[in-house]
Amino acid sequence: MVDLYVYYKVRDENAARLAPLVRALQSRVIEAGAARLLRRPGGGDGVQTWMEVYPAVPERFADALAAAAGSAGFEGLVEGPRRVEVFVEFPPCA
Template identity: 50%
Template sequence: MKDLYIYYQVKEEHAQALEARVRSLQAKLAAGSGVSPQLKRRPESRDGLQTWMEIYPVVGEGFAEQLAAAADEAGLLSLTAGGRHVEIFMDLPPCA
């Protein structure tokens, strides 16, 4: 299984609108896939920008594509300052 980390920046004036869209998107994805998403942000802003991160732990195959389609449908890029950057991590196997 894999974990997805998506980070991006948002202008402070778009933060409230973006949060509503992301939380709605995450609720739909959680209901449909059973994933437990998280939404985080850095505590400080820089030059009027906040850095946000969406975390999707323990996702199955095809989830990244499902998430990308849902983000497009929700119009998230219209409220971000630049693109959404996706990182995928997986657990290391335990030592024998």
């Protein structure tokens, strides 16, 4: 299992339209309550940084998420690419 982090930019004027689309995507691809949608505080130039967090998902989850996001209606609402980062737990110390 891995933790998946997806971050991207959103213009202030698109935030209210995009948030329900992201939450709908999250409810379709993962158990309710497990996914999180975060926003970096502050921001500037009318652009926000958002992050979707998917804890303890299978390694192949990123492919399924990318496919689902492609048809989620995000076109024109996200500035630039959605960047994906994968993190794993440190192994326990012996």
